[in-house]
Amino acid sequence: MAHLLGADGISLRIATRTLLADVSLGLDDGDRVGVVGPNGAGKSTLLRILGGRSEPDAGRVTRVGGSRLGMLDQRDDAGDGATVLDLVHGSADVHEWASDARIRAIHDGMLADLDLDAPVSTLSGGQRRRVALAGLLADDPDVLLLDEPTNHLDVEGVAWLAEHLSEKYGRSGARGALVVVTHDRWFLDAVCTRTWEVRGDGSGAVDGYDGGYAAYILARAERARLAAAAAEKRDNLLRKELAWLHRGAKARSSKPKFRLDAAAALIADEPPPRDPMELTRMATRRLGKDVLDLEDVTVVLPPRTPGEAAENAAPGGAAGRVLFDHVTWRLGPGDRYGVVGVNGSGKTTLLSLLTGRRAPDSGRVRRGKTIEVAQLSQEVRELDEVGHLTAVQVIERERGRIEIDGKELTAAQLTERLGFTRERAYAKVESLSGGERRRLQLLRLLVGEPNVLLLDEPTNDLDTDTLAALEDLLDGWAGTLVVVSHDRYLLERVADRQVALLGDGLVRDLPGGVEEYLALRRGAGAAAGSGGELGGGGVKSGAPVHSQAEIRAARKTISRIERRLETIAEEEAQLHEDMAAQATDFEAVGRLDALLKKLATEKGELEMAWLEAAEVAG
Template sequence: MAHLLGADGISLRIATRTLLSDVSLGLDDGDRVGVVGPNGAGKSTLLRILAGLSEADAGRVTRVGGSTLGMLDQRDDVPDGVTVLDLVHGSADIHEWASDARVRAVHEGLLADLDLDAPVTTLSGGQRRRVALAGLLADDPDVLLLDEPTNHLDVEGVAWLAEHLATRYGRPGARGALVVVTHDRWFLDAVCTRMWEVRGDGSGAVDGYDGGYGAYILARAERARLAAVAAEKRDNLLRKELAWLHRGAKARSSKPKFRLDAAAALIADEPPPRDELELTQMATKRLGKDVLDLEDVTVVLPPRGDGPGSDPAGRVLFDHVTWRLGPGDRYGVVGVNGVGKTTLLALLTGRRSPDGGRVRRGKTIEVAQLSQEVHELDELGHLTAVEVVERERGRIEIDGKELTAAQLTERLGFTRERAYTKVESLSGGERRRLQLLRLLVAEPNVLLLDEPTNDLDTDTLAALEDLLDGWPGTLIVVSHDRYLLERVADRQVALLGDGRIRDLPGGVEEYLALRRGARAGASDSATSYGTSGAGLRGGGVESSAPVRTQAEIRVAKKAISRIERRLERIAEEEAQLHEDMVTQATDFEAVGGLDARLKELATEKGELEMAWLEAAEVAE
């Protein structure tokens, strides 16, 4: 296995912060490395040093002669007049790349919806990133460094990129190595065989782990366990030392320096805390049985121009859709860009009215939405993070303990310095965490998250998921992050651009199968394992005789797991409803409402049980 790139004794300080200290790393043929760590730890800086785009204070980076290197940076400076084709292929003639199946696959995976002759400066930020990524993959460098390549890619695009990279750099005998910085944990597990963790704790260390993200988490858990054992031992020794010092006779007061030194050594041995972030579950207002219902809703975009790409009739985003959200429902929403995901959230929040039908809102609901760009903070840029929280609520009681706004921001991972930094100077990840805290202190009972993983590191995402595990309200998550969707959502739905909301008993795998079928011109024949969920009108995928490939069997097994989790939740809710009927037996109106909810659950359970049977036939 040939050596391609090495970093020896790399060190870097920025102002008073140590980002990297005596770091040595190496890349060989076939290496696929994922880089993780807190925001601001120096992950992007490390990549730029390896690429030769930034200089370290000490150490050196060496590369094997004749090897090529390419990097996808988070910066996208492009000269005026450069077209998509120019940026991807330079001055190469069409016949030089069009005959290459690998390059054609790159075009299909990343550029299918773009005009190759369009100037790059006219594209959106996400489209420019895809063009830059396509250019790198077409060049096919020996060492490929990617900084957040999944940003602006939908679920389908992330799956395509993972398969492409795993095939290119993971096939037997492949020449080349890959290093990728990303917060997408599904992508890390699907692509990477090694992990580098940039600690970001001031030590400047970069730790290496074998395996993908799952193996890295297991190794970190073991490290935490060993640290806990060491801490317990240290605490016991400290108690003994302090007890001895307390009991020491005055006559010996000049002699305990050895003991003092021993105690100081024990305290100095205490490692800095790895995870200072804590997302706290706050109260939520009580939800009634009615939450949000879309009833026969139609949404039509206004007509657009008469030139290329025009749509004089207006595009139908939703065509007589009915979708009912009950208390405690947890949905993940997937779909390609432009099919109406953001519009769906706008309907639920009341920021947009339907062109037909109506949106029924429960009397007790309090909706909060975490938007993609958190522009809500723009008008508060002159305030500090603490002041922003104080505007919502100065104090809040959690677990019987009253906390101030400053204490809440500290729990969310803000140091004292950053907590009193103006919002306009905060990083993207800090702004997103701050906006999430603003939403939570308002104690909503319906939470809408629009691409919540943007700008958040893996530790913050884990804390967010832990918080959402105990979220008692109704949750809707729009995301391209498969790991997040499968972790926090009980059910998933898709917007495929046909005006409907489709239930996905098989989760993201089923969605990808539907998209593959659509591209092949056979979306109606894509295999499904169940009818539409309760309250979905025209949202289900028609069943057909399943083709029992390994892929379809995996989809079926995921469907079974997802359905069983939902059935467990239904059983728990039914038990609670029966208890409520006993305690409210004299309140006929309340009993009637509880009985109506029981009937809704019975209908949903029947559909899920049928879907489970159909999936089980395929999974056998």
């Protein structure tokens, strides 16, 4: 494979921080590299250095002569008066690209909802980013550097991009290389075959791993295990050396210098304590039987133009676009829903209905008497009003102390457990990064002990370690949870059920999860007319309908069956050992074999019952 780009011994310091130290990397044809690491570690900086947009303090970046490089930065700059077509194809004539199937596929995947002649200045930030990405893909550079390309893409857009990049760089004999910085772990696994981890621990190191996100996590866990064993060995040596050094003045004065040097080296090599990324599990207020119900709810957006008013006339003569058309959706205690949908389909409006910030145009929203709702918004603008305070002060204003696992913690200790260093915990909120603001607002909400939690794109600005900690928190959270996200990994991890908004006024149940949603979108409405209801109507699905009570009972059945299957496996193993030990006693072997057959029959029956319960539980 041809070599395309190399970084040789690059180093970079910003103020007193070392971001990169003597880093050497290389890219060959067919490479698909994902870049991960904590927020602020230097991932984007590394990408900009590789792309020639920033210069390192030392070292150099070389490119093979004639190779072209394209980069998607986090900043989207567009010329004044430029149109979508200008940014994607420049001055090229239509006939030069319109006949190219690859270009048409890019238009369909990235620009289907945009007017190609529209000025870029009229587009939203997310639309501009899609235009910039489409332009890069159409240009087809030899080295493609992407910084957070999945931001502002919905689940369907992320899936299309992953398939496009995997096809381009993954086929046999592929030319070109890809480097992508992203927190989207599903995307990393779907696209990347190598991973670079920018440590961000002050060492300036970048570690390389084979495989995508899952392989990287496994390899990192093994590295941590080996490091822990080495640290334990070093600590034992350190204790011996220090004990030997402190045996009295007379003994110390006669110690050989090489022993003193050995102890000093051990002490100097002691690593700094890791910043904890443990997220605190909060107690939730008691939930009653009734939580939140949308009953026959209709929401109509006012028309933006007279033409839209005529085209989208709502039932009953109302003019405008119908977001929700007589939807009934019931949320029970402990329900965990993920929400996916096309842009503009009403995902954020759905959350506004649940919080009570917006009333439906018809129908009603029933709220349980004991519910306490908290919502993490996309922009986290709620922190603007406390920008002059420190992170610790913000939490103290909500609640000075909270008891966790029988221990009373202060606001400072809570922020520390959420991954804030002491320096960042006492920094002004207005100076915090996007990821830090999101973590702080989440903690601010949770100390209030809500029992209904609504999360609107919670993964924005969070690194992969923080996302794993967030998922760990949500795994054990006992309240009702609704998550709106394009992060497929998060949805499949924390939500028990998923629903889709397809822009047709309905909330559709997705027994098959995100894959079913993508199939519905590909089917362009062929599967959208399937019948069935969930929770009293309004949620459509082609799958059988089950009540919440039936679903909870099925999950209990699954847990009981899995426990019994584990016991059967242990009993079978013991019987095999007994048979081996009594191999010459034919009568005993016969009895043991009969017991094995009995267990096998029970195991088969349990596995069938498990499958039936799994169908009900979804």
